[in-house]
């Protein structure tokens with residue numbers, strides 16, 4: 001189905017007042033892409049291979065969220081924090097150091113390196129013809145036309161790649177004023193503050209709270225649920241809280257009743273406050289320099305006028321009839337990709353979806369190379385890292401046909417983890433008894449990013465637990481912990497040809 005909303009209106013008899021009052025279309029294009037982040041840029045590059053009459057519209061910076069305010073600056077901050085942490089915590093190895101942290105230099109390096117990454121994107125965007133790029137905020141009007149600046153664009157196919165933004169509870173921005181930070185503003189700090197509250201223990205809250213703590217900031221974390229990183233396996237969640245609590249002051253299960261800011265005695269600055277009820281029901285107040293609000297992100301779609309393209313949204317702003325493979329909405333010539341569709345708001349997913357939608361507008365599903373939807377996989381880069389792969393435990397439990405066992409390994413006494421002094425963690429692998437396949441896994445622990453990749457490869461390529469165990473595991477590695485958990489899966493499956501012991505790592 002094509003975008004015929006315009007045609008319907010335009011087809012009204014000539015002389016009709018409706019036609020005469022319509023503003024004039026300034027350009028007609030085969031493909032319009034709205035949003036030039038990772039998903040939009042990939043879509044543009046791919047679609048440009050076939051279409052010359054194509055336009056990409058972007059509001060704000062022409063780098064990407066990932067580079068400007070997301071993955072990269074957060075990992076740069078974590079890198080500095082980890083250096084400080086190692087130096088400060090090596091006494092058990094007989095290494096004693098006095099660490100001096102230059103906050104200005106830490107934050108400057110974050111921005112300098114960010115500029116380095118941004119320069120690659122700038123080079124790419126600069127290479128695109130100017131007439132195909134429009135800087136401005138797009139809106140889709142009632143006729144299904146794209147309004148941007150003084151232009152009115154009619155597009156045969158539209159790819160929406162408008163990303164997401166921090167979601168801030170009502171009135172908090174006004175009440176906190178200058179004391180409020182979000183992931184959009186925190187990397188602009190020119191120095192490290194003395195104190196900070198972090199609200200939210202999702203990926204953003206955990207990563208930044210721990211990084212600032214390690215850099216000497218007095219950080220207090222709040223979350224309404226007794227849950228970190230959205231973990232759905234209670235044992236892994238409890239273990240993650242246990243490992244992270246060694247460093248972080250966390251008020252989990254607390255209710256925030258009010259937030260605000262008040263002038264300091266010096267009259268120069270304000271400080272922020274949070275009135276909250278702790279998990280025991282006691283009223284408390286926190287006061288400090290900044291409040292970092294990390295209470296989730298919302299897709300940038302409602303303000304766009306997407307309903308004018310006949311796209312329906314559910315109660316969570318997610319488009320109905322979304323193909324998770326291509327981002328296409330039903331049989332409309334509309335594709336919604338990356339964070340904008342609120343499916344899996346992760347970088348590799350935005351990248352793949354943008355590529356697929358860009359291919360689809362060139363060819364069709366049969367001719368274009370469309371990658372299958374990625375195996376669900378997420379990593380939170382706190383220490384120890386938190387990883388989820390494949391199906392979650394509640395998803396598995398909802399399907400009685402999936403006879404599952406849980407293979408487990410603790411990293412508290414795992415050989416190499418102990419050698420390295422990073423021995424806190426737990427891995428659960430959910431194995432299917434009937435098929436000898438891995439359904440999913442959840443983990444907090446050292447080297448989880450690598451263990452997660454191996455498990456994602458196994459699930460994606462349909463490897464059996466036996467296949468995995470027939471693969472060598474080098475000694476002594478943290479990855480031997482993965483083998484211990486896989487052996488536990490085998491043992492619990494009671495499959496005759498397989499080993500009947502849960503062998504621990506050899507030391």
Ligand SMILES: Cc1cc2nc3c(=O)[nH]c(=O)nc-3n(C[C@H](O)[C@H](O)[C@H](O)COP(=O)(O)OP(=O)(O)OC[C@H]3O[C@@H](n4cnc5c(N)ncnc54)[C@H](O)[C@@H]3O)c2cc1C
Pocket residue numbers: 034035036037038039040057058059060061064065066069070071072074136137138139161162163164183204300304337338339340345346347348350
């Ligand atoms: C602090 C932080 C850390 C993160 N860390 C990781 C990580 O480690 N790993 C990971 O996988 N993911 C991470 N993410 C998530 C990742 O950054 C996003 O999933 C990804 O960048 C989304 O890309 P996108 O192309 O969908 O959107 P974006 O890159 O946000 O691009 C959307 C573009 O559309 C523009 N736009 C919006 N509305 C309009 C409009 N009406 N008209 C014109 N233009 C418009 C926006 O201004 C923007 O330029 C992190 C996110 C944050 C915030």
Ligand SMILES: NC(=O)c1ccc[n+]([C@@H]2O[C@H](COP(=O)([O-])OP(=O)(O)OC[C@H]3O[C@@H](n4cnc5c(N)ncnc54)[C@H](O)[C@@H]3O)[C@@H](O)[C@H]2O)c1
Pocket residue numbers: 169199200201202203204205207222223224225227229230256294295296297344345346378379380381
């Ligand atoms: N390493 C990574 O891959 C990475 C890193 C950062 C961000 N991201 C992406 O960004 C997305 C957004 O991250 P996020 O951490 O902002 O969101 P999130 O939804 O994962 O976490 C938000 C947290 O805030 C809490 N919360 C919400 N309202 C609250 C309130 N009023 N009081 C107290 N707590 C409240 C929620 O309980 C939840 O724990 C993630 O889903 C992820 O896709 C990924």
